[in-house]
Amino acid sequence: MKVLDRWERIQAAGAGVLVVVHDSPGRVRAGLLDGLAVPFPVLVDEQRAAYRTWGLRRSSFWRVYLSPAVWRQYLRLLRSGERMRRGGRDTLQLGGDFVVGRDGRLTYSRPQQADDRPPVGVLVAELERAAASP
16 A cells, blocks of 8 residues: 555645545455555445545446556556555445545545556645645
8 A cells, every 4th residue: 555655744744544445344454454554544335425425436347357558557566566455346436536625625636537546646745735725
């Protein structure tokens, strides 16, 4: 989980991280969190209420599993030493990345399309920008 590599910078910005997942707690522990000590909350939303609220959709089988861009991204991750983790029960559910400012307003929004998650550096810069705003 690349956010752990930037944890000190996130804390220095006075920011927090919250991860929302849609799998059962057992599946999350055995997959996403296996072998990791995360210093932030991971919330389980099996009914996907948060996903609906934030407008996060599901992708199609074709767009996820037959996309050359997705396969290239997986190869890049594997070559960089990233360990592949067990997939969730619904691998077509798309996620998103959001930054909420101190005043409760959304300052950054990026719903996922397929393989287009923003680099963690972009998210950290957005957190720092939000933290610097009055």
